[in-house]
Structures are given as structure tokens and as C-alpha cells.
Amino acid sequence: MLSTKGYAAMSAGAVLQPFTFTRRMVGPHDILIKIRYCGICHSDIHQVKDEWGGSIYPMVPGHEIVGTVIQVGSDVTKFHEGETVGVGCFVDSCRTCASCTQGLEQYCEEGMTLTYNGHDKNGDPTYGGYSSQIVVDEQYGLKIPQALSLEGVAPLLCAGITTYSPLRQWGIGKGHKLAVVGLGGLGHMAVKLGYALGADVTVFSQSEKKRDDAKRLGAIDYAATAQEGAFARFSRTFDFIIDTISAPHDYNAYLDLLKTDGTLILVGVPDQPISIEAFSLILRRRRVVGSLIGGIQETQEMLDFCGEQGIVSDVEVIQLSQINEAYDRIIRGDVRFRFVIDLEASNGCF
Ligand code: NAP
Ligand code: ZN
Numbered sequence: 001m002l003s004t005k006g007y008a009a010m011s012a013g014a015v016l017q018p019f020t021f022t023r024r025m026v027g028p029h030d031i032l033i034k035i036r037y038c039g040i041c042h043s044d045i046h047q048v049k050d051e052w053g054g055s056i057y058p059m060v061p062g063h064e065i066v067g068t069v070i071q072v073g074s075d076v077t078k079f080h081e082g083e084t085v086g087v088g089c090f091v092d093s094c095r096t097c098a099s100c101t102q103g104l105e106q107y108c109e110e111g112m113t114l115t116y117n118g119h120d121k122n123g124d125p126t127y128g129g130y131s132s133q134i135v136v137d138e139q140y141g142l143k144i145p146q147a148l149s150l151e152g153v154a155p156l157l158c159a160g161i162t163t164y165s166p167l168r169q170w171g172i173g174k175g176h177k178l179a180v181v182g183l184g185g186l187g188h189m190a191v192k193l194g195y196a197l198g199a200d201v202t203v204f205s206q207s208e209k210k211r212d213d214a215k216r217l218g219a220i221d222y223a224a225t226a227q228e229g230a231f232a233r234f235s236r237t238f239d240f241i242i243d244t245i246s247a248p249h250d251y252n253a254y255l256d257l258l259k260t261d262g263t264l265i266l267v268g269v270p271d272q273p274i275s276i277e278a279f280s281l282i283l284r285r286r287r288v289v290g291s292l293i294g295g296i297q298e299t300q301e302m303l304d305f306c307g308e309q310g311i312v313s314d315v316e317v318i319q320l321s322q323i324n325e326a327y328d329r330i331i332r333g334d335v336r337f338r339f340v341i342d343l344e345a346s347n348g349c350f
């Protein structure tokens, strides 16, 4: 077994602390990755706090991983030693069900193997990217375009694909008015990608604080939702809304901003059930849909698209020892726009 250093939460809501654990030996189809950067997703916080239920401890979070291949198994053909590689939210799936065979591994009928907070096919717990190294089946690794900064690429493995996938699924682009609700990690990627695909993007954020950033990221309009009357001028304006808010909020206020046949796309996952007025949907034949990350093929397509367009995440790089402070700041909405852990610089933190 491979002794590995990381940071873990030992129980629900505990602060993260240094943790040594083992990873499996490199099998014939596996690659061993020295992790260089790992983004911090709000899903890490939800799961550390067990806000969705079923969390497994000790938990080493992290599913926005980029690193260098330092060993390849005997049958590996996709990667070679020294190559840069990405790993996202899952590291395996059944590979044979209708979803897997269509490249929709995230909707695997058997359940995908989560990068952390899951169990692999041997029943062993999986541990994520807040750690020095990871062993992954080559089929679940992603190729990273060369031109992009690695710390900015890491968040594409979750925040990037989670917003790219519904944009593509619903054909969002030129001629569409798109609202992005919540300007955090996912939200800022939705603005960049929506703009790159040609949509007219409006940002809904709680305060005025992010107005200038929203425009810089590609938004043409902005609403500070805590202000009285912020929603009125947008009634029946949008074709699509991507809602990235991580906490309970009023979904009906946003549904009313959709045109007839407009679509509210949920990607944010608050810890409470949501409440929707039937009339918010019925009166204008509106839809509410959800979307979960993206499959391996689509994630590669997104990375290649970002490579062509020069799109990366706006990041604040930290060391592992700053992780608990970073969590507090994310909860306060105080990050522009993704924290990314520099694992090499964190060596002394374990
Ligand atoms: P994040 O960086 O914390 O961004 C969430 C944003 O939501 C905040 O920046 C804030 O935006 C807004 N917000 C937070 N609390 C709010 C409140 N009480 N009322 C109104 N707005 C509020 O989080 P993230 O990493 O982007 O993740 C967002 C959500 O998506 C999380 O629930 C996460 O678990 C989920 N997620 C889903 C998928 C999927 O596959 N569907 C994948 C990854 C993550 P402003 O400051 O602009 O107001
Ligand atoms: Zn995530």
C-alpha cells in the first residue's frame, strides 16, 4: 500500500487536520499522480459537515485535482510518466450500464465511485485531493491543455464541467438571455463559459460587491438581490437561469424572471428541500431541471474548449494549513472566485 499524507475531517463538521492514510498499489490500468493543485468546492464543505447525509469519516475532501503522472501500470496506454493529468468528481463507474456506455458516468445506474466520500469496488473508502498523491484508473483521468495555468485549471474539473454540461445540454448560446445566480466558484465559471458560448449573461449576486468582477468576467448586466425591487425590471426576461446558490432561497422569485418556456437549471444543492409554487411553472410553461457534473468525454471536451478559448478559473492559491480559514471565507461568500490548494507548497503542513 502507498502511504499518503493529507488533511481530513475526522467527524461531521470537525476542522480539517493532518491525516496519514494508505492508497492502493498501482494496478495494471492505474496511474499514480503526484497532486500539484486541488480546488476547494462548496460540495467539500457540505460533505465535511454532513449536510447531505451519509458522509464517511475520516474524510479527505477534494475533487478538483491536477497533477503529474509519476508511475503508470503495465497496461496503461492513455498517459505516460511526466504527463499532466486531471481528476474530477469520480474515479470509477460500472462502465456497462446505459449511462456509462453513453459517456454519462455521473448518472451510472450502479452509482459512480466518488473521488472521496465513497467506496471503491473493493469496498475501501475513497480519499480525495487534499493530499500528496492519488491512484486512479487511467480511463478516469483527463488530459490537460498545455497553454493553461495549472492552478486555474484545477477548478474546471468540477466548477467548470458542472456549468459547461447544462450550457451544452440546453444549447445555450447566441441569442439567449442567461441569468447566473450566485457568483461563487460555479457561478463565475458559468459567466465565463456562457459568455464564451455567445449568451447575454446577467449576474444575480447578493450585494453590490461583485458588480465590477461580473462585468470583467463577461456579464452585460447585474442585480444585487438584497436591494429592494432588484427583481422587478427582469420580469420574464430570461431564456435560461443557472442557479448555483449553496443555501436555501426563494426559487419562485427567479422562476418569475423566465420567459414562456424558460428553463431554471439547478446546480446548487442546499441542505433543505425546495419549495416551488405550481403557478410559477404553469402560467408560462416553465421548466425546472437539474444537472450533475459531467461525464469523462464531456469533461475532456470542456477542457479542450477552455484550452482553445484561454479560459481558466480566477483563483486564490493557499496552502493546506489555511484550509479551515478558507472554508470560513467560502461560507461568507468571501472568495474571488475559487480557493486552490498548492500541494507542493503545502509539504511542510502535513
Ligand atoms: P460557492 O463558491 O460558495 O458559491 C455559492 C454562491 O452562492 C456564493 O458565492 C453566493 O454568491 C451565493 N450564496 C451563498 N449563500 C447564499 C444565500 N444564503 N443566499 C443567496 N445566495 C447565497 O459554492 P460553489 O462551489 O460554487 O458551489 C455552489 C453549489 O453548487 C453548492 O451547493 C455545491 O454543493 C453545488 N455543486 C453542485 C454540483 C452539481 O453537479 N450539481 C457540482 C459542484 C457543486 P453571491 O456572493 O454572488 O451572492
Ligand atoms: Zn465540486
Ligand code: ZN
Binding pocket: 093, 094, 095, 096, 097, 098, 099, 100, 101, 105, 107, 108, 109, 110, 111
Ligand atoms: Zn454505469
